[in-house]
Amino acid sequence: MQIMDFVQTSYPMRPVEIYFREKYLAFPERHLELPSERSQICDILSGAGALNDYIAGGPDFMAELDESAFIHDHLDAALYIHYRFMPCMLHTHSFFEMMYVEQGECVNYIEGRPVFMKKGDVSILAPGVTHAIGTYDENTILINSLIRSSTFNTTFIGLLEDDSIIANFFYRALYHSGDKPYLIFHTGDDTQISGFLHIMLKELAENRRYRRQMINNVLSALFITLIRDHEQDMEIPTADTRSDEDNLLYIIHYMQNHYTSITLQELSAFFNYSERQMQRILKNATGMSFMENIQHQKISRAKDLLENSELTIEEICEQTGFQSENNFRRIFRRSCGMNPGEYRIMKKARGVL
Numbered sequence: 001m002q003i004m005d006f007v008q009t010s011y012p013m014r015p016v017e018i019y020f021r022e023k024y025l026a027f028p029e030r031h032l033e034l035p036s037e038r039s040q041i042c043d044i045l046s047g048a049g050a051l052n053d054y055i056a057g058g059p060d061f062m063a064e065l066d067e068s069a070f071i072h073d074h075l076d077a078a079l080y081i082h083y084r085f086m087p088c089m090l091h092t093h094s095f096f097e098m099m100y101v102e103q104g105e106c107v108n109y110i111e112g113r114p115v116f117m118k119k120g121d122v123s124i125l126a127p128g129v130t131h132a133i134g135t136y137d138e139n140t141i142l143i144n145s146l147i148r149s150s151t152f153n154t155t156f157i158g159l160l161e162d163d164s165i166i167a168n169f170f171y172r173a174l175y176h177s178g179d180k181p182y183l184i185f186h187t188g189d190d191t192q193i194s195g196f197l198h199i200m201l202k203e204l205a206e207n208r209r210y211r212r213q214m215i216n217n218v219l220s221a222l223f224i225t226l227i228r229d230h231e232q233d234m235e236i237p238t239a240d241t242r243s244d245e246d247n248l249l250y251i252i253h254y255m256q257n258h259y260t261s262i263t264l265q266e267l268s269a270f271f272n273y274s275e276r277q278m279q280r281i282l283k284n285a286t287g288m289s290f291m292e293n294i295q296h297q298k299i300s301r302a303k304d305l306l307e308n309s310e311l312t313i314e315e316i317c318e319q320t321g322f323q324s325e326n327n328f329r330r331i332f333r334r335s336c337g338m339n340p341g342e343y344r345i346m347k348k349a350r351g352v353l
Contacts (some may be wrong), residue, residue, distance in 0.1 A: 020085035065093035074150035082142035088134035097130030104140025168286040
């Protein structure tokens with residue numbers, strides 16, 4: 001059986017979805033497609049609970065969702081096909097949630113803002129975000145991926161460690177973006193994204209050996225594909241709509257590619273901003289100043305070269321753009337608590353063990 005066939009034939013309208021559809025059509029005056037508190041729809045949810053039709057034995061619907069109730073103890077992620085016609089209930093959760101529109105369209109209300117999602121869209125929500133989502137068409141398929149926070153940080157943010165400026169941007173966007181802590185990637189007809197999700201769904205359904213490792217590896221591949229192939233298709237929500245945020249990804253990439261020699265004056269001039277404007281943009285996006293970003297990137301690259309090359313300290317200093325070897329050693333010690341030579345010895349010793 002092909003993976004695509006598995007998904008299409010395994011999720012016809014389920015009894016609980018038929019029940020939700022009946023209520024949705026019977027009570028148009030209740031506007032079940034609009035965000036509601038749990039108390040406003042508890043009668044409908046109670047009736048659904050009586051059907052005992054939860055994916056993987058999930059708990060009753062709650063306004064505050066904890067990862068221990070939805071993610072198996074021996075797994076780091078769980079995937080669900082969102083219930084079609086379910087009332088649009090406001091809730092928060094302790095885990096990251098990634099939503100992918102397999103087909104159709106839906107509205108995701110995030111902190112009171114309606115975010116319209118269509119086929120191929122991927123949204124990533126940080127823990128603690130209040131949102132509500134609904135699908136009110138039989139042909140809409142929405143795949144929800146629930147990911148432990150610790151796993152998300154290692155598979156998504158951790159994958160970007162070498163690209164520290166980009167990693168800081170994503171971390172900042174998800175954890176410190178005020179009232180808009182989410183990202184959306186518009187992947188269109190990219191079959192790789194749906195393919196990865198189908199593999200994970202299949203792994204969860206079959207309960208084979210090493211399924212945790214398989215799911216985590218596929219999740220990593222999915223995140224890499226999002227960044228590598230769809231970074232320019234990403235929607236960056238901001239607390240305001242200032243036009244100087246439009247170039248944000250280009251600014252970060254330019255810094256990433258020229259960190260060994262770029263100055264604040266050159267970066268500002270290249271993008272036609274004042275140095276003060278550029279500092280503000282970078283601080284808002286990454287939580288760090290221009291110089292802090294540059295030094296962070298240099299140290300990250302130096303650590304990689306110390307661990308994975310035979311270059312001398314002097315050569316690494318030159319490759320990473322430090323002004324002098326003394327300057328390199330001083331900043332490295334301040335950042336890592338040891339000098340570059342000690343760091344190399346420590347890493348090589350751990351490799352032998």
